[in-house]
Amino acid sequence: MIHPIPPGTRDILPDEMRELRRLHLELIAVFERYGYGEVATPAIEYDEVLARGDGRTADSAYRFFDERGDLLALRSDMTVPIARLVASRFADAEEPLRFCYLANAFRAVRPQRGQMREFAQAGVELIGIPAPDGTVEVIEVLGAALDAAGLDRAVIGLGDADLYRQLLSELGVEGEAREPILERLAMHDLVGLETELSQAGIGAEQVDTCLALSQLRGGSEVLDQARELGGEAVERSTARLGNTFEALESRGVAERVQVDLGLLRDLGYYSGAILEVYDPALGHVLGGGGRYDELLRRFGIDLPAAGFALYLERVHVAQMEEESRRRGSG
Amino acid sequence: MTVEVAGNAGAIPDGPLKLAVPRGALFEETLDALERAGIDTAAVRGASRALIFPGKAIALVTMRPSDVPTYVEAGAADVGITGKDVLLEQSDRMVYELLDLGYGRCRMVLAGRRGDERLGESQRRLGMMRIATKYPRVAERHFESTGRQVETIEVKGSVELAPLIGLADGIVDLVATGRTLEENDLEVREEIVECSARFVANRVAHKLRAAEIDELMGRLREGAET
Numbered sequence: 344m345i346h347p348i349p350p351g352t353r354d355i356l357p358d359e360m361r362e363l364r365r366l367h368l369e370l371i372a373v374f375e376r377y378g379y380g381e382v383a384t385p386a387i388e389y390d391e392v393l394a395r396g397d398g399r400t401a402d403s404a405y406r407f408f409d410e411r412g413d414l415l416a417l418r419s420d421m422t423v424p425i426a427r428l429v430a431s432r433f434a435d436a437e438e439p440l441r442f443c444y445l446a447n448a449f450r451a452v453r454p455q456r457g458q459m460r461e462f463a464q465a466g467v468e469l470i471g472i473p474a475p476d477g478t479v480e481v482i483e484v485l486g487a488a489l490d491a492a493g494l495d496r497a498v499i500g501l502g503d504a505d506l507y508r509q510l511l512s513e514l515g516v517e518g519e520a521r522e523p524i525l526e527r528l529a530m531h532d533l534v535g536l537e538t539e540l541s542q543a544g545i546g547a548e549q550v551d552t553c554l555a556l557s558q559l560r561g562g563s564e565v566l567d568q569a570r571e572l573g574g575e576a577v578e579r580s581t582a583r584l585g586n587t588f589e590a591l592e593s594r595g596v597a598e599r600v601q602v603d604l605g606l607l608r609d610l611g612y613y614s615g616a617i618l619e620v621y622d623p624a625l626g627h628v629l630g631g632g633g634r635y636d637e638l639l640r641r642f643g644i645d646l647p648a649a650g651f652a653l654y655l656e657r658v659h660v661a662q663m664e665e666e667s668r669r670r671g672s673g
Numbered sequence: 674m675t676v677e678v679a680g681n682a683g684a685i686p687d688g689p690l691k692l693a694v695p696r697g698a699l700f701e702e703t704l705d706a707l708e709r710a711g712i713d714t715a716a717v718r719g720a721s722r723a724l725i726f727p728g729k730a731i732a733l734v735t736m737r738p739s740d741v742p743t744y745v746e747a748g749a750a751d752v753g754i755t756g757k758d759v760l761l762e763q764s765d766r767m768v769y770e771l772l773d774l775g776y777g778r779c780r781m782v783l784a785g786r787r788g789d790e791r792l793g794e795s796q797r798r799l800g801m802m803r804i805a806t807k808y809p810r811v812a813e814r815h816f817e818s819t820g821r822q823v824e825t826i827e828v829k830g831s832v833e834l835a836p837l838i839g840l841a842d843g844i845v846d847l848v849a850t851g852r853t854l855e856e857n858d859l860e861v862r863e864e865i866v867e868c869s870a871r872f873v874a875n876r877v878a879h880k881l882r883a884a885e886i887d888e889l890m891g892r893l894r895e896g897a898e899t
Contacts (some may be wrong), residue, residue, distance in 0.1 A: 445851075453765050498880065498881055500880055510876065529773075530767075530769075531768060531769035531770070531879070532769070532770040533769075533771050533772065534757075534770050534771075534772065534773045534871060535770065546734050558887065560880060560883050561883060561884075601880060601883075603880065619880075621877045621881055622877075623687060623877075623881050624687075625748065625873050625877065626746070626747045626748015626749065626877050626878070627747075627748065627877065628876065628877065668687070
């Protein structure tokens, strides 16, 4: 007799579990080597506490009442629970703090799209080291994690979350008019972006600048190309990215980093550097992260922070694809 | 024709760039646009029933227009061409829309029977219109954003039939010349959105094969402007 499970959830059977466990242990071993201690937090938290972390409260897709009538929610990532944990338990601890995790998180899915409602994430949080050093350390750990997973072709995209917010301010676009523009940018809908920018009353030349900027991705040469497009926001942003990139080079971990001025993640708490991870064997993003220097303040302590999370199952798929590719070519 | 291999960040592209080509109404003009961009389309134009046409730098993969976002989102095709109508209907597909190619222009419209007030009457007396369409999500969004309630009826074949024999009060459909509407005694009541062919990319391919995609996009843009 077949008893269904909800779409977007799944059972894992021994063959796959063995491989996932091995990947899990490899990743945690890398994180531990860099001094990141593994933590676990409850899958269920008070909705009010999670909502503090992400302004857009719609982020927790699953809410329910407990026996006392309190509103609970399933976590949608580990960054907010760890911010809560740091504020509650490590407020007086000496910085920096380094934590890693492998945990399941929960998000709403769109039906029939093969999206996961429950998925495993492996990642780290580095608290107390500002940009660029903190960002560089996180990228170094991420690179080592990708190496450990055998994804030697994987690329880390490095962007700046503040670029377009500041650029729009510079262009005099404020308030409600910003939202549709940032949304188009995050979706990388260039045709729609051009329309929205024109409707916001921006001149043709500056529209072209925005469009060109969102297309710049590659090595450090794109920073020079961006600077030629001009503007204070671009100047500040490229200076930040340039500092980070130089520091990455001096640590010898810049090789797999792609500077990407079109990168914009839609999670509400990012500021400064943002990261995305790609592997040529997979059409989907493997993970992401960045800086969230404002997040801990919402929990009552003012500390800079950065981190990343990899989707464990996607890393596993990419691993499998890369293995079969190596077998095919070798 | 030479295509630079993406040199960024040590990524090694695998094989030719796979481009999803829509069969159907956009097929001929898409092949013309690709020709103008310097891509050999002779094999595709031949009577072959093949689906994949390998090339040195670019492999063409032909498919239904509505499948293009599916293949591109998954990365099975790196880039593709399809109509804005398809992208709007499948707006939850995460693909990058990079360029308006300018051809295949048409309008998404609400149409009803000529001289017939059924649309207005249903709205007034029943509070609800019945709309037949191949684009249920576009239709629902349009009526929702204009504060009206509709019952959308999804049909696969000739939408024009629905109001003629009483399945629906009106239709939401694409109109290029308006001839089909006219022949079926239907007329445009509202314009919803303008559509045309768009160049789309997989988000990972857009990052990892940046040089190839930018170059192709540049050539398509030049072709579209001439």
